[in-house]
Amino acid sequence: MPRHQPGSSLQAARELYLEVTRDPSARPLVVASWQRSMEHRVKSGSLDAPYLDDPNLDSPLARAALPILARLHEQLADDPVATMITDRNGVVLSRKVSHDGLTTNLNRVQLAPGHVFAERYVGTNGIGTALASGRPVMIAGMEHYVEALRDFHCAAVPILHPTRRTLLGAFNLTTVRQGSGGMLMAFARSVAAQIEGEIAAITSRRERALFHDYMAACSSVRPGPVLAINRDVVMMNEQLGAAVTGPDHYALLDHAREIADSPRSEGTRSIALPSGRVAELRVSRCRREDSDAGAVLRVRLIGRPQPGPAASAAPARTDPGLVGSAPQWLRAVADSRAAFVAGTSLQLLGEAGVGKRTLVEALHRAHGAGRRLETAQPPPSDSPAVTERWLHDVGELLAVPSNVLVLRDVHLLGDPLRQRLGNLLTQLEGTATAQLVLTGQPSTVGADDRLGRLCGVLVEVPPLRHRHGDIERLARFFLRRYRPSGESRISPDALTMLQRCPWPENVRQFESVMRGLARRPAGPVIQAEDLPPECRVSSHKVLTTIETLERDAILRGLMDHDSNVQRTAQDLGISRATMYRKMRRYGIVPSNLT
Known part of the structure; x- marks a missing residue:
């Protein structure tokens, strides 16, 4: 490989990349990795491996690999070699080092448990490139994209699930010795094979145990x-x-x-x-x-199956603007209506975009005659002056009995402010106050939350993915709203695709899609090919938390940019080619995209 010229800018990386591509000894796998590193805008002159606290050591991969790494550590005593296991996202789960000098060097470059060594963060390296390419790799010295890693020689091998052959993580050997790369790679392959064999044994025992309990239940x-x-x-x-x-x-x-x-x-x-x-x-x-x-x-x-379309008529007439007949939705509407009519304080929990605000506004239109609907959001900062003013304003709104006060997104309130708000509500107990409605997201509110306990009724609003039967009704409702002069129907294939979409932004996202379809020139029947790419999620693979966040970010980007792949990729800081790869990985099926 060519010698590196000083400089840490992206331009310096591009110049070195051109040297790499002209070098006859350059391996295509390394060249491709450098190209990806530049697409991710990795800085070659600085190392930034994100840190995730408390990496998951209870995964099948970790349980299988850790005992093998412990035995290997004993065999490699006093050798300047480090052994590591990472998950599929490049998070280092475990590291074993026998040589103090190597430990110091590894800590200096953050190659330690909890840090993420995916290519998108640290460029070409053994761990990240093995995971990105799905192939065993040897990355030596100057082949590393980031300067700080060029003292190391790394052999990494992907670890696959024994039956599904999906990527679980990687095994990595790192040393500072310049020796036989072939021997280092052979050793890494052998250890990775041992780990895969142990995973197969654990998986077999796990599935046999589940099958045993299943048969016992069936018998x-x-x-x-x-x-x-x-x-x-x-x-x-x-x-x-x-x-x-x-x-x-x-x-x-x-x-x-x-x-x-x-x-x-x-x-x-x-x-x-x-x-x-x-x-x-x-x-x-x-x-x-x-x-x-x-x-x-x-x-x-x-119970028995209920007839479809007619079920949504009652709630729509009683509370204008509410559409749906899914039992979870009808239960949420009925419980909220009862609390609202009785004047009881109410807490609505649900994911972003499920319709909490729509539900409150519909109840106010139908049952809030003579009462004023007021809304307050969390303060923009935690400074004492701002929070003091916010509490004062909330107290004044609560002091008007004819008000209905909606405190939105209470899950965003910090603990001190939640405590002070709880104290304010406690002080007002027994006095004539406004009716209080709290809205928030359930995943961020603890079961022992005092603020929630101060509300008389707690209602969970279901996510759209649990309302399969309401997709068609909501589609008709939004198409009538945004195309009142035209008659539009949805084909069975398109409806199936809409029902299979995960809808990370729930009804809010669904309305945006329907609005876009209604405004496009199209025939009377909306076909599957008319749907935007965010609706074309066909993959049912189990995703990690990081993968789910990445998929949802792509879906939201496509929604915000009217399905424009190029603009979405630019916002996410990746190339168009990388964007298409990720769309294929997550089952976001492209159609006629720009």
Whole structure:
């Protein structure tokens, strides 16, 4: 490889890249990685590996790899070699080093547990390039994109799931010795194969344990419908397959996956299905050797399927602007209406965009005659002067009994301000005050939240992905709103695609899509190819938290930029080619995009 010329700017990296591409000894894999590094706008003169506190050491990969790394550490005693295991995002989960000098050097470049060594952050390196390319790689010295890493020689091998062959992470060997790269790579391949073999054994034991509990549930005196599920497998008996079909089937699986992904989910819970029936789930965890193998759900169906379109008419007439007949939505509307009419304080919890504000405004139009609807948002800063003024304004609004005061996004309030607001509400108890409505997101509000307990009624507003049956009704509603003079229908294929979309921004995003479709010149029937790319999510793979955030960022970007891939890619700081790769990875199917 050519010698590096001083300089840390992107221009210096481009100049060195041109030298790399002209070097006859340059490997195509390294050249491609450098190109990706420049697309990610990585700075070659500075190293910035993000840090994630408390990396997940309870994953199947970590459980399989850590004992092997511990044995390997003993064998490599006093050798200046570091062994590491990372997850699929490049987060270093574990590092073993026997040589103090090497430990100091690794810490200097942040190559330590918790730091992320994906290409998008640190450019070409063993870990990131192995993960990005899906191939074993040897990155030596000047092949590293960032200057600070060029003292190291790294051999990294991707680790794949033994049956699904999906990427789990990588094994990495790092040294400062210039020796045989072939020997280092052979060693890394051998260790990675051992880790994959151990994962296969663990997976087999895990799935056998889940199968054992599933068979026990099916063999009981009165088994009924039974479902067993984890991240890798889904098992269901004939009774469940026959009893739950169509949209109910997909809705049940969606809920079951969320339950299986949470090791604390156990006991009995009820889920409203799109047909109007209720599925009562008795959840048992399958635990073996201090690990969770999934969940076995015994299912009891309550009620009969309800006729479709007519069900939404009643709430729409009672509370104008509210559309939907999904049981979870109807329950949220009914509980909110009862609290509102009674003048009871109300807390609405739900993901962003589910319709909390729309629900309150509709209730006020229908049942708030003579009362003024006031809204307050969290203060723009935590400075004492600003928060003091905010509390004063809230107190004045609460002092008017004819007001309905909506405090929006209370999950954004800091703990001190939440405490002070709670004290204010406590002081006002027993006096004539405005009716209080709090709105917030459930994932950020703790179960012991004092502010929430001060409200008389708590209502959870369901996300759109749990309202399969309402997609068609909402589509008709928004098309009539934004194309009042035209008659538009949605083809079955397009409707299916809309129902399968994850809708990270919920009804807010759905309305934006329908508004765009209504304003485009199109025929009377909206076909699947007319839908924007954010609706073309066909992948059902289980995503990590980081992947989910990245997918949702892409979907939001496409929504904000009217499906323009180039502008979305520019906003995200990636190239158009990278954007298309990520869209394919997440099942966002491109159509005629710009």
